[in-house]
Amino acid sequence: VHPVDLIRKKRDGGELSEGEIRFIVAGAAQQSIPEEQLAAWLMAAFLRGLTLKEEAALTAAMRYSGEVFDHAGLGRATVDKHSTGGVGDKTSFLVAPIAAAAGVAVPMISGRALGHTGGTLDKLESIPGYRTQLSLTEARRVIETCGATIIGQTKNLVPADRVLYDLRDRTGTVESPWLICASIMSKKLAAGLNGLVLDVKTGSGAFLKDPAASQFLAALMVETGESSGTRTAALLTSMDQPLGRFAGNWVEIWESVELLRNRRDPLSEDLRELSLVLAGWMIFLGQKAASPEDGRTIAEAVLADGSALDVFLRMVEAQGGNARLLDDPARFHTPKLRREFVADRSGYLNHVECEKVGWAVQRLGAGREQAGEPVAAHAGVQLHVKLGGRIEAGKPLCTMFTDDEARFAEPEQLLSAALTIGDEPEPAPPLIGDIITRENSAHLLRNQFHQSPLRP
């Protein structure tokens, strides 16, 4: 097999065999195919698209390019949730302990802040001592004792994705539903899941802003998960404003713990609702409930009785974190500086350019300019009003937290451009839109699958 023949085949719209796809992925992982040939193949795949057979083969080849998480003998179904990335999206800290408390195991492998979106690992590391870099053996022990673990990708898990993702970033081949699907699903499936619920964000804070593109990606991921034996569902959810009332690192842990303690706040209701629905799906896919609705009822119960909180605190301790700080998170919220962003007129918060809010949060220090940089544990934004809410001129719309005075200027401008106050209240978009399962994914793909970017 010559790489150039596989490039030409995809370039001309042909379908590669499983063996041919494996050859490419092995060549990427072992660096035996030069980057310029991988780049040409990626661009051909970007513009021609992949068939479902190719998508499944690509995902499987990447999944098995390194070590995989094996849960044999665990005695519980393993389920995870994956979000395509948002602002203030902290549902992981709720759904993992809720699902674990309901009896499913949650081996959650998470990522870092990327672009305008926050990183689950960065948020967890704001808990002093919390270790995200566990070996799979260590992670297995945490699951056995707590039912859930949230860790970072290990070095040997899906090494092909590391190579390909880095290359895609340099070659303008990131925004392909086929390549995104294979990247996400190979990592999730390598975690050895019986079930997976995907939270596919739409709206002004999502990476994919076009709802049709989100729906297509969701259906592709469901089909790919199901075809490899993992029960998979995808929820299209609104990222038209930050989720909950905080976006940042420690502040998101804080807000999550408040909800785990059943302390409710009107501004956190969307976060609570989405977490219960997602956890309900996890419990259902883990076969601990007859339906997602039943799963949600169970989720509410384990939230109400404190068992989800208990799982979370034990998981934090098992991973080396100082769980005592979670007794009173507000006290540990010690940013050096805080500044209010004040409404310049009275009215209703009618539109949020959510991506701009995300950039404001990252520029306050919660994210990175360059890979490998440290992030500020206490940087972030607190919202005092959500979409449709009333605000008076001169009152704070939100509060910014950072450790460095110079970091206020840009976020202030971003927030100013991001938040629109109108005269009349407008309804916020629905929190949860389409739900895609294997019942409707094939139909959605039949309608759209052969529409590569070049065939409008």
Next chain:
Amino acid sequence: VHPVDLIRKKRDGGELSEGEIRFIVAGAAQQSIPEEQLAAWLMAAFLRGLTLKEEAALTAAMRYSGEVFDHAGLGRATVDKHSTGGVGDKTSFLVAPIAAAAGVAVPMISGRALGHTGGTLDKLESIPGYRTQLSLTEARRVIETCGATIIGQTKNLVPADRVLYDLRDRTGTVESPWLICASIMSKKLAAGLNGLVLDVKTGSGAFLKDPAASQFLAALMVETGESSGTRTAALLTSMDQPLGRFAGNWVEIWESVELLRNRRDPLSEDLRELSLVLAGWMIFLGQKAASPEDGRTIAEAVLADGSALDVFLRMVEAQGGNARLLDDPARFHTPKLRREFVADRSGYLNHVECEKVGWAVQRLGAGREQAGEPVAAHAGVQLHVKLGGRIEAGKPLCTMFTDDEARFAEPEQLLSAALTIGDEPEPAPPLIGDIITRENSAHLLRNQFHQSPLRP
């Protein structure tokens, strides 16, 4: 400017500015853009196509990426002919001296054997002593004294093409009309031409076998040449059988010299006819004739009176070749081995898979398996019958020449598969088909230009 932004722009079907195209070409020539990014851009350009503005900018940026041939003060118009590559295609040895004898200067920069097609430089180097690697200063002197020179590409002429062509070969981005056009035209325009006639091959021995693709490429090259101030015409010509009666290295020099001496042979008539037509166009584009037809009349005259032969012999000597051998080329035809390929039935030669004949010639030793290998001066094939001709069972269809007994087996099989004898004579396709000039090129492109491979 970031390379990844230019990749994304082309990927999404946008039009790059002249400056952006220059940035890419400079990045290739200076190796400041990594190969994986160039490869992704090339594949995007392959699948999206280029606009005429982009094509002109790409060609110009490549043309000026190194030294250019300057003919200031020469006092004659400079004209060249370029063929897209064929089997037995030796018109260069006729049209260059004919046009020079008619008063135009011919600074011809040629190439080597590629795939199944022969190389003008390899053929010339079968003349002992002939030097193809001249500096532009040396080449200028040959033009001044003889009116024509046939040399190889210098190291500093269009260095961007060297990088891009090599990369295209490795990344499956060769067969793009837009990239082929820029590669050919940048080199031809760097030679400083007032006029250029393109011999675009069609049929079973051409690289582009689809006549529509050949026509599109021809129109693209005409438009690109004209837009940069070089009068350009393209002739679509038949490569449905080898041109003339010989294909190889020395044997092609031999056949050319025979024609330059006005020794005609029925099997060489197609070669003579095409050479006169092409030379007529060169003389016309060099403004030494009022029309291509007048040009052809002049071409016949300088062929008949021996002045074209005189130019050729002087050019060979000026470039170090032993012109005495051309007094009697048949005597110097000294392959170690020759073998006849015999007809297994009587009838008419009705079809030639011309590419297979080309491969047979190359495998006899006239071409290379690997770049840089030496070629055999006397290897080749002599045809004893052409399309439509009568052949008797047991009589030779052709004769093979080589220096190595082991080299006969594969060519014999190739010829057997290539030559079809039928019961009734069938007419050969016309030697010369469409002629494309600036009168009709824009119209042809308007019809086809935006049809990238992905928009059928």
